[in-house]
Amino acid sequence: MPVRVAIAHDYLTQRGGAERLVLSICRAFPDAEVHTLFYEPEQTYPEYRDRTVRPSVLNRIGVFRRDPRLAMPLLAPVASRMRIDADVVIASSSGWAHAFRTRGTKIVFCHSPARWLYLPEDYLGETGRFDPKRLLLAALAPALKRWDRRAALQAQRYVGNSTVVRERIRRIYGIEAPTLFPPFSPDVAEGTQEPIDQLQGWAGTDGSVGGHYLVVSRLQPYKHVDRVIEAFRDLPGQRLLVIGRGPEGERLRGIAPTNVRLVEGLSDAQMRWAYAHSRALIAASHEDFGLTPLEAGAHGVPTLALRAGGYLDTVADGISGAFFETTSATSIREAVMADADTTWDPDRIRGHAQRFSEERFIATLRDLVEEVLSS
Template structure:
């Protein structure tokens, strides 16, 4: 590992007026963590969001858009068609540099009429509702069927002024090239490796005797497959998280021959304990990046997942986990027989490549290179 754990410079773009913009700011999430870390790199910047969840403990100084005062803040798919307009009517203030954190239309933001303003956009993914409705069921809303093509055209047309893009993974980088015909540099999102790499209290530690499935209980995460993998391997399973598929998953778990335990929204401390006590994290889902597998590796826990998407960038096959082309439970059960040969210290060391310090340094380098 190189010196990327060094801190980002304290001062960037001295004398420049800077705006930071983000989509909606929810209670927790990877994109919100990115935005907070960006603000730490650029503390002098003025932060804007479409709206902020009242329950969010961070971001109290963020300026909300006019959408925050409408019922559309509670209906994201319905709000999509007016988001481009929102990003063009956000404020009359002038800024020298505008940096966006975008997973919908934030990259189309344009403040004022000055042609001298530099626009940089960090993209979590082109809007799945618009570009990949088959990947994200929320985009299959019938109300979006007709305007989708218009939204795609607007997405491209309204972002031509962006000077530089950064993508959160090579997976997203390829989408920017395919959908928008734009190049970008890859800057992986920050993971709190410091926290997860610190072992929990020994009296609360469990020996690595169960498999772990973690995340939102939605269809494309394949939690039903995770249950079948544990059953085929004959190893107890813990499923942690929450989501609309809970009832279906509980019915599936009742059919399993191994114990399946559900933990609903475990707090952060408990989550770390679950990682440290697991034999392996099962993650057979196609993700843009995937923060959960990195958190698991920070705990020395190997990852078993599909050989596609972000896992190709975060898991070293045969060293920090195993990547499979199959969705056959028997194939995963076979791979699980080899996790004992993996070195937990090597797995933890790999996770440091995705730490918050690495992210901040790379963001600082991007801004310094492309904002002038």
């Protein structure tokens, strides 16, 4: 009798690296159903419409689908009541899916133990002492930490997505987790390219940008997109394209100078165009895993990255990119100025990215499932 595999994910309500990672897991196990707290087809990748996606009862409430953070007081009890009938569940988790229950074996692919519990300042940014989100999190945190650690210990196997996350899993849960690096998505690397209509006239009458610097990021406080924008305020001869959406979007548009553009909701063809026509990607956040440098690298484009976190796993200094030391606008600006005098080898950059190909990821994940079942 064939082994039944199911996939779990926190929620499918946005287009980000974790949601692309789940698509790679889907390609590894084409018959697997996807279980999640929330599913909003219009807000995530269209490929999920070809899958069987089973959301929680909370998915009936539209405001929660649009912004799952509003449901936070309800998520732990609802996640604990999710039941998945499968021989193996692969849970892609940053805080909730690792608690979904199953009668079979559970493998947790951990993007990070919940940031809002263990790295709250990254999650809250510069909100004031009496901000409602800060007060709510302070009230819920003690009970949520107890719940979270119990949920973590239900899994038969934990896997971290980077060196940083592996150490965090050890420190928070006391679990020794091997590292399995996520792949870059072939949807970003391969296929036709489509120019971005919003950029028409920004750089020439035909709207072609070529040579812009690029940020691809959720617009959250800890991503430091505002520091990159400030760096380009004093670089009027350079252009910066920011792709992403999030709660910081309105504020960032308000501070952006004329040589900076922010866009969101792009198709894969437009993303491929944005990467392929860029001079370099700029990655200034403290990431658990640095996925966007691999997406840029698949196009032969280098990355200027903060020397920290997951970028230490995915950026090869002098081969696929260069590092800057702090998240200050000055440090970022100096890196851009130094890059102007640097010549990169696109073939070497692509060769480095191929170490993180989806084919390798799928083969390793299938071997892991066989190993767990046999043991």
